[in-house]
Amino acid sequence: MEFADKIRIPKLNGVTMRGPHISNTSTGTLVITGHHLIFSSRSEDVELWILNRNIDIVERKLNTITLKCKDFRIIVFDMPYIEQATSVAASIESLIMTDETDYLHHNMFSNKNNEYRSPFDVKSQCEQLVAGDSMWRISQVNKSYRVCSTYPELTVVPSNVDDTMLIASAKFRQNGRFPVLCYRHEKGSVLMRSSQPLVGSSSKRCKQDERVINSVLGPGKRGYIIDTRSVANATNAKARGGGFEMEAHYPQWRRVNSALERHNVLLDSLSKIVEACNDTTCTIERWLNKLNGSEWLSHVKDTLNAACLVAQCLNKERASVLVHGSESTDATLVLISLTQLILNPECRTIVGFESLIEREWLQAGHPFETRHKSGCYNAARSKTVHGKYTINFHAVFSFQQIFYHHSLIIHTVQILVHFMVIVRLIGKIIHVENQIYGRTLIKKLMKLLILYTYIQIM
Numbered sequence: 001m002e003f004a005d006k007i008r009i010p011k012l013n014g015v016t017m018r019g020p021h022i023s024n025t026s027t028g029t030l031v032i033t034g035h036h037l038i039f040s041s042r043s044e045d046v047e048l049w050i051l052n053r054n055i056d057i058v059e060r061k062l063n064t065i066t067l068k069c070k071d072f073r074i075i076v077f078d079m080p081y082i083e084q085a086t087s088v089a090a091s092i093e094s095l096i097m098t099d100e101t102d103y104l105h106h107n108m109f110s111n112k113n114n115e116y117r118s119p120f121d122v123k124s125q126c127e128q129l130v131a132g133d134s135m136w137r138i139s140q141v142n143k144s145y146r147v148c149s150t151y152p153e154l155t156v157v158p159s160n161v162d163d164t165m166l167i168a169s170a171k172f173r174q175n176g177r178f179p180v181l182c183y184r185h186e187k188g189s190v191l192m193r194s195s196q197p198l199v200g201s202s203s204k205r206c207k208q209d210e211r212v213i214n215s216v217l218g219p220g221k222r223g224y225i226i227d228t229r230s231v232a233n234a235t236n237a238k239a240r241g242g243g244f245e246m247e248a249h250y251p252q253w254r255r256v257n258s259a260l261e262r263h264n265v266l267l268d269s270l271s272k273i274v275e276a277c278n279d280t281t282c283t284i285e286r287w288l289n290k291l292n293g294s295e296w297l298s299h300v301k302d303t304l305n306a307a308c309l310v311a312q313c314l315n316k317e318r319a320s321v322l323v324h325g326s327e328s329t330d331a332t333l334v335l336i337s338l339t340q341l342i343l344n345p346e347c348r349t350i351v352g353f354e355s356l357i358e359r360e361w362l363q364a365g366h367p368f369e370t371r372h373k374s375g376c377y378n379a380a381r382s383k384t385v386h387g388k389y390t391i392n393f394h395a396v397f398s399f400q401q402i403f404y405h406h407s408l409i410i411h412t413v414q415i416l417v418h419f420m421v422i423v424r425l426i427g428k429i430i431h432v433e434n435q436i437y438g439r440t441l442i443k444k445l446m447k448l449l450i451l452y453t454y455i456q457i458m
Contacts, residue, residue: 006034006091006094006095006098007032007033007034007091007095008087008088008090008091009084009087009088009091010031010032010033011029011030011032012029012030012031012079012080012084012088013028013029014079014080015028015029015030015039015078015079015080016078017039017046017048017075017076017077017078018076018078019073019075019076020074020278020280021074021075022075024044024046026044026046027041027043027044028040028041028042028043028044028046030077030088032091032095034052035051035053036049036050036051037052037055037067038050039077050067050069050075052092052095052096053096054069055070055096056068056070056374056375056376056378057377057378058089058092058096060089062082062085063078063079063080063081063082063084064076064077064078064079064085065077065079065088065089065092068375068377069375070372070375070376072274074278120354120355120358122153122154122363123138125355125358125359125363126138126156129181129182129183129184130156131184135158135159136157136159136184137156137157137158137159138154138156139154139155139156139166140153140163141155141157141163141166142154142155147166147167147170147176147178148170148175149175149365150177150329150364150365151176151177151180151363155181156180157179157180157181157212158212158215158216160215161211161212164208165208165211165212166178166208166212168206168209169206169208169209169212171206172198172204172206172208173195173196173197173198174195174196174197174242174327174328177193177194177195177327177365178194178209179192179194179209179212179213180192180194182336182340182359182360183336183339183340183344185314185315185318185343187314189314189315189317189318189319189320189321190216190314190321191310191314191323191336191339192216192320192322192323193322193323193324193332193364194322195326195327195328196234196244196324196325196327196328197242197243197244199238199242199243199244199245200238200242200243201238203238203246205246205249210249210250213245213250213322214250214252214253216320217252217253217320221252221319221320222252222253222254222319223252223253223254223319223320223321223322224254224255224256224313224319224320224322225244225250225253225254225255225256225323225324226256226258226306226309226310226313226321226322226323226324227244227256227257227324228258228259228260228306228323228325228328228335229257229326230257230259233259234257237326242326253322256309258309258335259302260299260302260303260306260325260331260334260335261299261302261331262330262331263330263331263371265299266299267376269294269295269296269299270296270376272293272295272296273294273296274376276290276291276294303334306335307339307341308342310335310339311342311343314339314343321339323335329364329365329366329367330366330371333360333361333364333366336360336364337356337357340356340360341353341356
């Protein structure tokens, strides 16, 4: 089928737009393109652009079409006739289910001559991270993505470790995600991330991997390995070829399990809380019951507690930290990002936050395509949403452009923005070490997070 054949009605007049997230009802023209759905009303000076990939599901009832988007918006279009609504709904469904990359919206700007260098490109990020510290160097071991397909071509690693050791370490880590530097704290401690070691049931070891990790610590220094899995899940992973670092081989490191739920559990929880927020007929008591039943705030609390634990290790104990889970493309990235938001004031600025998203999400190999192919409204979430995904260079580049210009991954960013408001308060009292991790402060932060999240979703 040709791409043009997917659009049965490219333009339709006399369409009325309304919805719970739209202040005033408008009547105008609906235009369907290969990458956007556009509604325009010149008489009422209203124009709305919706990225096709941002539409989660399409619901049709008679001559009414309801679009439920991945950024939680609900938009309703009333068509003049039922036949027109049927054709428009079929066109939109065909476009949002397209997997062929040639049909996706591409950035119109081309930088073939390298005349402009983004402040968030890999080289700039690495140079800023090293910042003249002789203990770290920028490695090109992943040139052409030959070692790890989900890492950028440039990574920051210990200077006393050569590329041969990094290659051996990558073979010992799931999907080749060897330990890399994420953040250097002002007190000398460092934050790193990797994937799980391939220990297996036979408790295999890799001396090169041990050298890479142990080289971070000086004589007499100790560090922490924060595992985002539960003890049971980490132990069960050994039967599948994975596992965790054996203390006998990493004597300077103490392993701590700070369990965070997997993405499929979080998506189910998010679906419940969004459903509760969209139910305008329920009473306050019923809404609070739905909120409690979603367990969303429990997941938020667990995530904040884990981030505070990592921040405490870096700031209070001045100990270096390595964070990983299984593949380390989901919970690990959340934990790494929140820790930097807590400790690094620069990350709480607009430019610093953009840099953080670029560095710890886009360049770090988060599988946006599979995680956001279906949103919280889509009841038919397939196994591809829950399965493993290895991102390549083209996928990273594609979603990098989408992030800057569109709202495909906006619900992921919104969650981090909610955390951003909270950690602004933490940043003001970060040096008061006896108070920052107190229960009273956590309770106050949670109350503010509940209120702020509710306002943003509504």
